[in-house]
Amino acid sequence: DAGVTQSPTHLIKTRGQQVTLRCSPKSGHDTVSWYQQALGQGPQFIFQYYEEEERQRGNFPDRFSGHQFPNYSSELNVNALLLGDSALYLCASSSGTADGYTFGSGTRLTVV
Amino acid sequence: AQSVTQPDIHITVSEGASLELRCNYSYGATPYLFWYVQSPGQGLQLLLKYFSGDTLVQGIKGFEAEFKRSQSSFNLRKPSVHWSDAAEYFCAVVRPNTGNQFYFGTGTSLTVIP
Numbered sequence: 534d535a536g537v538t539q540s541p542t543h544l545i546k547t548r549g550q551q552v553t554l555r556c557s558p559k560s561g562h563d564t565v566s567w568y569q570q571a572l573g574q575g576p577q578f579i580f581q582y583y584e585e586e587e588r589q590r591g592n593f594p595d596r597f598s599g600h601q602f603p604n605y606s607s608e609l610n611v612n613a614l615l616l617g618d619s620a621l622y623l624c625a626s627s628s629g630t631a632d633g634y635t636f637g638s639g640t641r642l643t644v645v
Numbered sequence: 646a647q648s649v650t651q652p653d654i655h656i657t658v659s660e661g662a663s664l665e666l667r668c669n670y671s672y673g674a675t676p677y678l679f680w681y682v683q684s685p686g687q688g689l690q691l692l693l694k695y696f697s698g699d700t701l702v703q704g705i706k707g708f709e710a711e712f713k714r715s716q717s718s719f720n721l722r723k724p725s726v727h728w729s730d731a732a733e734y735f736c737a738v739v740r741p742n743t744g745n746q747f748y749f750g751t752g753t754s755l756t757v758i759p
Contacts, residue, residue: 641686
């Protein structure tokens with residue numbers, strides 16, 4: 534049984550560009566959350582999607598947006614990239630409760 | 646707002662020695678509590694979790710944690726550390742019935758020396 538799958542694993546972008554990260558949740562999970570983990574820090578909650586709608590949002594600017602598809606997969610989009618957006622982006626899926634929360638291996642984004 | 650504090654940024658222990666990693670949280674009620682481990686370049690692996698009940702929780706890889714309500718703590722322990730335990734450890738809390746947003750501490754980096 535595949536867990537949470539994220540793509541790509543690594544990405545290099547130029548400041549000002551836009552990026553899309555993808556996440557496929559674990560089988561049976563319908564809720565997807567995104568986290569940003571800067572170097573040397575703990576993950577910070579970006580937002581959560583359920584039933585194709587953003588259900589919760591952390592303290593991130595509107596440059597960060599997302600989408601959830603009918604098959605529960607999700608995308609994280611970041612516009613107008615800043616150097617400070619360089620981080621490991623983690624996707625987590627669940628079936629609606631904190632129990633069974635599963636993290637992917639992340640996408641390492643480097644903005645130059 | 647809730648916060649999670651991991652006072653030790655970096656800990657070094659000898660292989661075979663015991664380990665305790667500290668975690669304190671600030672929240673009005675008892676949250677759900679978690680410990681995760683992260684190896685370099687990897688995602689987060691769940692070690693153990695506490696929702697309610699017995700305050701001593703057993704996890705994978707020989708880890709355990711004890712919830713102490715009076716101290717708002719959830720410290721992680723292991724009686725004998727192995728070299729493969731070297732990694733970054735994160736404590737996290739979730740407020741029950743709030744959509745499952747995780748709040749993480751800043752992590753403790755564990756080095757194991759032979």
